[in-house]
Amino acid sequence: MRRSTLRKLAVGLFFIGPWIIGFLGFTLYPMIMSAYYSLTNYNLVNEPQYIGWKNYIRLLQMDPQFKTAISNTMYMVIVGLPIWLFVALVMAVLLNEKGKLTTFFRTLFYLPSVVPTVAASVLWMWVLNPQYGIVNTLLKSMGFSGPGWFTDPTWSKPGLILMGAWATGGTMIIFLAGLQNVPEALYESAELDGAGWWRKLRHITLPILTPTIFFNLIMGMISTFQYFTQAFVISRGAGSNVPPGGPLGSTLFYAIYLYQNAFSYLRMGYAAAMAWLLFIVILVFTLLLFRSSGRWVHYDS
């Protein structure tokens, strides 16, 4: 290696040094340990006991809660996430068009996403209260009878999705930033060709936006697989003695069941095994998305 290369290596490592230390101490070492714990029976107080693959076998073969948690989480990834992305995209496109009160609406649309998740969750518990909530009251005044939302196993997840759509401002801002990168000249030349609003959106805006969509999709998927706080707060709203995940296990998401195993039952080994399975699932999904991206994501350069 040439001396100048060596020097550059030293400078580079000097700058990324903090991250390397953090990575080794707070990521890599814990990863190795959690892989080990996942093969043990460990209650945090006593020493871990090695039990081989038993935790994994038990999870995959005889834990009905685990299955419930997976199907609930998949529901959010497959139904919830696309809805959230769509709402965010619509908001961003609306803000990017010429219209009135842009700053006002931009702030308004973004606002819910800065409301603390805990506060937003309790607020929505009340907004969607079947008897005294504002949504059902509005529905009633229009002649519909609203569902039981968080008290009804079939409506609890749609309720959470609705709440998520309300708070999708963070995603919207990233879309908005992506939209501002679309060169004005492209629109102008399209207008000369007589393209209308819809055609411009379809053939210029969306293709240029695909990398941003892809980014939001990946980040959204990773965080949706770890969906926790909203459901944790809302499902315990029925009472602080109630285990989270109700009604009828309909909001028992993967991260919630994992937390319960770790900190309510002190089944640390079991929780570690769950975490590793989650990591593998996220990895597989990410790889699949990257594979598919060649077909629909356009990079301009």
Add this chain to the structure above:
Amino acid sequence: MKRTVLAMLLVLLVSAVAFAEPVKIEYWTGWGGEELDDIQKYVIDEFMKENPDIIVETSTIFGSYDKLLTAIAAGTPPDVVSAVWETQIPGLAERGALMNLDEFAAKSELYDPDDFYPANYRQSLYKGSLYGIPATTNTSFIVYNKEAFREVGLDPENPPRTIEELVHAADLLTKRDENGNIVRLGYDAAGSGLWVWGHVFGGKFFDEENDVFTINSPEIVKALTWMVDYVNRYGGMQVVQEFVSGLGNYWSPQNPLFAGQVAMAGFGEWIESFNLRYGPIEYGIMAFPAPEGGIEGWTSVGGSMFCIPTGAKNPEAAWRFIEYISGPKGSEAMARLLTNMPPRRSVAEKLVDEMPVLAFGLHALESPNASSSGPLTTIDQFFLDTLGQFAEQALYGQLTPEEALNQAQQLVQFEYEMMAF
């Protein structure tokens, strides 16, 4: 000269003791709100007055009881904790999370095991050793609103004695608006839980002799079947839950019993202090009515235990606090403040004339039919959560009671065996 020196030394010694830095102990409680304010004022502050060398720093962990487990596991526990239910003693003791109190108890003048009701005393032991001491305890029964009884033509002095009579009364007491929505529920049987009804139907969830769970025993299946039928009378679990989600804060005048949204409710002795705070209503008390072959006059017994976690910094001072609060004086004060049952016979008998609500408990605690509010095993939380989840699935009609309880049995028993090895 010698004398003066001695006297001076004595003065020095006394002032050294008097001016010694008081010991601080951290106390975590499961009580909160007004109840805790009262306990602080009338019990804890009193204790500190009598023991100026100890300062108790109280904090509530109401609603986040998991914290205790992680704090003990992390080695940052408080010195005293009372947010431990009697059912948690075995699990915590087995994991080595609680300090064995045998030695303290042997030396103590205030602690007298013979004064405790047998049911309470049993709960404070694990494998023959003492791990926690109750200062108050609770029994359970149904409280009913006499005014509502009169309103629908029921005799308020003659509450239901059989389970059929209970259902009949509940039907009469349930009111609906013109759209058919429930505005008053006679009685929320599902809300009392399968643990209660399973016992009332004569079932046992855990077989101590053989050390196995027996969640799917025929009596418990019968109890759950009854609960499912009961809920279906009112349009199913969903309808009932929708109604329940709109009920007000339990610790407020909006408590459904006081707000007139339910006419009968599972309760404990604290009904009396609630009635003073949020009422008054004219109320009556009845035992959970039993079916044929069930247990008449059943009650659960239990409540918070005062424990010293392993790793506590000041166990001696902690013990003195526990000794006081569970002693005759503390126990009496606690019972008065919370209108809870005193676990000590001497205190209960002293108070019953003044607090007639304790009569039920006095009677129930002497009977062999009292059982704890969960199984006294190492996996109480897992058991209670799992039982709750599967009972819920049966109540929502997703599983038959038998299927639900078979599955719960399998899971719980497996976890129990995993714990043991």
Add this chain to the structure above:
Amino acid sequence: MTLSTQRSKGWRSKKVQETALVVFVTLLRALLGFAVAVPFFWLISTSLKPENLLFRVPVVWIPRPPMWSNYVEAVQYIPFFTYLKNTLTIAVPATIFTTLSSSFVAYGFSRVKWPGRDIVFMILVSTMMLPYQVTMVPLFVVFKNLGWIDTYKPLVVPTLFGGAFYIFLIRQFLMSLPMDLQDAARIDGCSELRIYWQIMLPLTKPALATTALLTFIGNWNEFLMPLIYINTNSKFPLALGLQQFQRQYGAEWALLMAASTLMTIPIITLFFATQKTFIRGIALTGIKG
């Protein structure tokens, strides 16, 4: 209307079209805006109701007179200001540390070319996929052994080592700046540290502002981490403290809404004050997959 008249009025019809679009877009914005605003309205309205108005059908929209005392009661019901102080004790250093350390690391990933850089960067990016839960249990054990449980250290110390997402964000920004800047400085004999501190840092202000704002909001709202690591009540941050309004059955709804409003106001104010820089920062970093 003939074809020719239509054509001759082309400029006008285009204008009409544009106006129509503006009206249409504004209408849609208003519709969505209404849907977004309804829960906020409900938050304020509920926070001003006496408890007996909460459970009333038909629903009371605007309580008269408003119960302003709910706000006073809410900050007394839980030690609101203690929790606020705790939140700041975590969020302020965590924000400063994350911003500085992330930009420092990002410099190493963008402005210096060294062998293996891109591979290491890939590792960094892929750690974003690692669910927190994988490291949750061992980290708990690590912090337990360090005696850090029930202190703010587990929440603050890791921020000294940069956050993967923010490193990525700032790096994207740094990559877009011309290389000549530092080449000139290097020729002048500036040390890399000085180039970072005196030249690059000021230039990355928009990205730093975005990072700071996002981390501050994130820390302000963080629930899971303090839930795991903080045990003592008096050390709770606001997000955790809010839970105390929830009771065994039901909750102190009005007080909870009042406290939620109070907890939200600072963040909203902060966003108002910084939104221009913030959005520009995101736009400039050009987040792309």
